[in-house]
Amino acid sequence: MNLNRRQMLILLPAAAIAWKAVLAGTPEEAPNYTMSDHWWGMLIDIPKCIGCGNCVRACQTENNVPDGYFRTWVERYHVSDWEMKNPQDIMTNPLTDPQVISPDGGKEGFPVDTDASGKYFFVPKMCNHCADSPCTQVCPVGATFVAPDGVVLVDQKYCLGCAYCVQACPYGCRYIHPEKRVADKCTLCYHRITKGLTTACCEACPTGARQLVDLKNPKDPIHEFLKTHSVQVLKPQMATGAKVLYNGLDGSVR
Amino acid sequence: MSVFKDAGHLFRFAGLFVLAFLIFLVVRHYVVPKSFGQYGHYRAAALGEIAAHPAKFAGHETCEGCHSDVADKKSKGKHAHVNCEACHGALFQPLPVTGQPKPNLYERFVALIVPPAPPDPLLLRHAEDPTSVKPVLPDTTVLCARCHTASTAKPKGFPQVVPADHSNGMPCDTCHQPHSPGMDAAAAPDATAKAAGGVK
Helix, strand or coil, X not given: CCCCHHHHHHHHHHHHHHHHXXXXXXXXXXXXXXXXXXXXXXXXXXXXXXXXXXXXXXXXXXXXXXXXXXXEEEEEEEECHHHHHCCCCCCCCCCCCCEEECHHHHCCCCCCCCCCCCEEEEEXXXXXXXXXXXXXXXXCCCCEEECCCCCEEECCCCCXXXXXXHHHCCCCCCEECCCXXXXXXXXXXXXXXXXXXXXXXXXXXCCCCEEEEXXXXXXXCHXXXXXXXXXXXXXXXXXXXXXXXXXXXXXXXX | XXXXXXXXXXXXHHHHHHHHHHHHHHHHHHHCCCCECCCCCCECHHHHHHHCCCCCCCCHHHHHHHCHHHHHHHHHCCCCCCCHHHHHCCCEEECCCCCCCCXXXXXXXXXXXXXXCCCCCCEEECCCCCCCCCCCCCCXXXXXXXXXXXCCCCCCCCCCECHHHHXXXXXXXXXXXXXXXXXXXXHCCHHHHHHHCCCC
């Protein structure tokens, strides 16, 4: 094949563009979404939670979560008057011995409380999308990871189902999917947030007790909220860099 | 060359190492997925696969595109911050999977070793085909009670009732209009409710 200079000058840039397209791979993600612009988390406002279970049902619908397994669930805590008056030892201390129930993850609500004394409150739980997550560190094959936008995800095609991560999660947020036999967990509705929607649980929450937050977005109301509220994460002593922020969290919550 | 006089066995050994390394490189090329390591110790293509999951909750903006009258009414009432799908359920409803061919003996054998992923249900889209696909109207007796049944665990300011005492089993929408649940908004037809500006 003989190429003259003119043909060469046309061919080379064309080849360069084609090669660029090959290198770019398969951009199936939303085209206007830049991962490095986001750092996702969630705000859970405990004083607003009414324990209706809408989030649990919405999550199950949105993500085909099998019955009896939960990507998010709601717990009801009860610290009785007796505990608050008798904080002598670990078994009666109001901070270490609350009564916690979560029937079917709180999906269909909670039974009527029999003991009206003390304090009751609901605590929605979910994957904390830790920035320095123990679950991703133990994966032997690189099937679970913290994405560049701060969401902890599972590559279900790569996962072996060894369940190391299920044991490693200090918050009990992972399970082995009974049909797929691989690790499954909250994706923070990655398929929604990359398209500009909020998560299914936030969409379904009737009181605004859950809010998706983008900690890298300077216009996100979370920054104002953090200035004016006392916000805590679960198990801060684990140093997991949890990004599910709880407002009004009681000390008894684990 | 006198240094290498008796070193032939070493060269053969070195050759074996080189060969083994080349085989390793070839195997590695085929075994490691292309996008592995692009962002870290994982397959970058997984991000796109996870993001491709179909969404079922469409978001209240989609509903408000057509039902602006309801959105208006709702924005003036106490349920202003309750999104449509919180009560009506997800807009995209899964179609029941039918007409699946029965697996043959071989497929059933394979399924024993590698359990197949459950098929993704097709989604019905009320937003795309509003006449033939109708979302189920929620039963207010069940729906309202989920949030408004009295419980000590609920925030003190949140409106709560004991349904049995409150309504004697009557459906809530006998008196309350769910989109703007104050009492006079319910008694009046939609137009009057709008004129009155709803009830806080």
